[in-house]
Amino acid sequence: MKNKEENESKEEENCPQQSRASRRKNHRMKRNDGKKEGGERDKKASSKDEKESENKEKKTNMKGKEEENKQKKGRKNSASSNSSNSSDEESLSEEELAMLMEEVEQKKKLISTMRNKPWRMMKKLSVLREAQAFVEKFEGALGKGKGKKLYAYKMMMAKKWVKFKRDFDNFKTQCIPWEMKIKEVESHFGSSVASYFIFLRWMYGVNLVLFGLIFGLVIIPEVLMGMPYGSMPRKTVPRAEQATAMDFSVLWDFEGYIKYSALFYGYYNNQRTIGWLKYRLPMAYFMVGISVFGYSLMVVIRSMARNANESTADGDDDNFVFSWKMFTSWDYLIGNPETADNKFASITTSFKESIVDEQESNKDENIHLRRFLRVLANVLIICCLCGSGYLIYFVVKRSQTFSKMQNAGWYERNEVEIVMSLLGMFCPPLFETIATLENYHPRIGLKWQLGRIFALFLGNLYTFLLALMDDVNEKLAEEDVVKNITRWTLFGHYNSSMENSTATPAPLDPADVPRGPCWETTVGIEIVRLTVSDILVTFVTILVGDFIRACFVRFMNYCWCWDLEAGFPSYAEFDISGNVLGLVFNQGMIWMGSFYAPGLVGINVLRLLTSMYFQCWAVMSSNVPHARVFKASKSNNFYMGLLLLILFLSLLPVAYTIMSLPPSFDCGPFSGKKRMYDVIQETIELDFPLFVAKIFGYVANPGLIIPAILLMVLAIYYLNAVSEAYQRANAELKKKMQLQREEEKNKRNNKASTNSMMQDLEDLLAPSTKSESSPKQAEDKKKDSPNQASPVGKQEKAEVLNSSPIAAGRRAAFIPPPHVLVTRPLTPGTWAPYPQPRQPWPGGRPMGPFPGRGRGQPRYIHPI
């Protein structure tokens, strides 16, 4: 402080008026700061480091001031002609400039990192203001002559840029939809439930992009520029169906007008270009179909990689089980007393569990019974899975016969969807009941449960697909017959009209032309119906299972025999894993169906939107949080992994149908071609210059493709090997760290134990040594005892000689290797020092390998 005062006074002698004033202000501010500090001094915990950093702060300030003074003095001495009013900056030398620059940079850095400092706001504010004032004042001084203006401009732009970035960030966070909603849920139910909603929002974003892609590039061009409805057979409802085509029951089954609309594959024409833009619709259709998968794959993998990056420090090492439970188990987001109660309970159980685990880690009674039960449970579940698979196959088969019947009822038409939904509804609880037989640890149990539900859904989906495939093959056979009929009908029509009149024949009405079955549209309709029924079942389940149940429990509780809230029905929990799986499977269906039903993505976008609001409402109004609270951070990549798997599995059937089935002859953008991908060859041949076609021809050559695949496989192998090596290195490092830590621990432990041991020893010795030892003897021994006794710690000899004999002897007691102890037992004199006060134990000394030896020491001691 004194130093500063001096500086201050000096300044005041030779400073221009203006800067003096400002400096005074600075000074006052600092004093204020000091005062505040004084007020804060009673806060013990943080005060130390705060103060340290503050001191540093002050030092730099001081330095800055001294520099300033120097500058000013130098200026005065060298160039007295310069009046003090002239601009300071021009007289600055290179070196000073650099220093000043450095300091300004430092201040700037301080400003930008201020928020990381654990200071009080008041202090932060004052330091910030000071730093800002400093920067503002001296920023202008930097740069010389012409450069100065540029520099100032640059600075200004930088400032503007920072401000813009901040505003943009603010804007961006404002644009994230449902942020407040999710935060509200988060504060009631903790982060795990919120993670579902975040996943839902992410899914919505992805679907929105897909929707834009399909609508912008396929549906809207077709609607705007394609042939209008009714202009050709594929765009017209057949005569036989026209009477009922507008009935709601028909529309609800996606027949009638909806079937012959742009929502389905069959509506599109195979005209190469449409409209005045010469838009190549078939080509666009194919490319969009591919890019839907491409984009989804990219997005999923990218977000998986990002998640993996974030969770590099995953806590798989179990060094800190208890500490983590203690310090990190509370979820501060919980703002709802009920959730908090659940959380308390779960924390208590987890504490108790881990204590019990620790106490009796491997106590397994009656292992045979448990094994038997587990095998039994798995057999039961496999039976369930097979049964559900067979049921679906059976139902789909039956539905094909129903579809040929004219007067099938509502149930017959919707049997497949109903059965699949019911299976999806009742099998998971059944699995859960069976799983109680197994008596797994809940975490492992949850994984099994998820795996089984996944298998169930997947099995159902694939059986459905297989059955559908049979259907498609049947339709393909049927098509050949229809093709001939169509040709003959048209031929007959023209012939008859030729006979009747010589005028140009009126074309046959498109509604009367016989049609092929158009298997693509059939597949699309099946998947759309499945999706819609899935949506309905989900919503109804939420409404009945959650809302009605909650209402019943809440209001009937006043007049019921037992406590409904605590007893049997109680409130529903929010089933995170079930909901996530449902969402993932729904998405799989969308991917599978989007090629044959472009409108499906639109339906899904609507579904996700309503689901967001509906589920948010349902959760807030009628659910209680999980009794067992899961942490969100670990599960994110798990969801993504499921999604990736489903994406791959839904890609397979679509790719198969595109590559190996012939498209229908009279519907869809690829009609008339042998295979769907012919559209690419056609485009290349007709629209690109010849050499491009040639290049494509070469590239598509198997001789080139096979080596390319080989190369990729090799690359994968190599990268895999590299990552494995890294992993091994990581594990090695981890092991090393662990070893080090163990060592450290042991050292400390030994120290503690030996310390206490020495305490005992000393107590034991205290009376005898005092009476018997002579100073001289002790001195003699002092000289040679270290020599013999500390071969391990030779480097410490000097220190030992200087220290008290007690310390030396004590050290000798556990340092020497056994043979020393045996051959040259220490004489009692060693233990007979001057009664000196104990010296503090020197820390960080390597311990002998057998610390326990010290225990044996006392028998050498008394010569009595």
Next chain:
Amino acid sequence: MGGSSSLLPQEALGEYQELTFLNKQEILLAYKRFSELLPREQRENACSVRVPKSQILTLPELRPSPSRQANPFQHRICHVFSTSEDGDDSMSFEDFLDMLSVFSDAATSDIKSRYAFRIFDFDDDGVLDGKDLEKLVNCLTGQGEEARLSSIEMEQLIRNVLEESDIDKDGTINLSEFQHVISRSPDFVSSFKIVL
């Protein structure tokens, strides 16, 4: 209420954005919530008034109710973030912002763990000793009698925790040891959050 946000001066808003991990909307929201805690006549100068602890505790994330409480650390949080000189744990708007900043999404793990340490340090002596840990466990297990751990369990638990994280074996956990443990934890940062 609509006018209340405009009362926060522009340059103060800028400074607060510079100094905290909050963005503009969050600061304004915090200001709104804070001024709602004040009696009507004091709302004009909300920046300079202190809100007593009892008022702060009515925020949903910190709210106590007669029999049970949402956040067991509410008193500690108030205590740690309060700059009140007469020890009544009242909070000024700046203290309030400090708190929200530390508990925000963007705050670094370092600063979060620092404050977490101070929250857990019940007797304010700069280290976590056995007593602090015991209180902490009691906070975490709630208030119900049947939920409490028995004294043997408690002892075992504290012994285990110290064994794991007390690296220098002085019987207490200091800040650096605490941060070491916390930095390994996968979900500390995601759970040490409060949103308004």
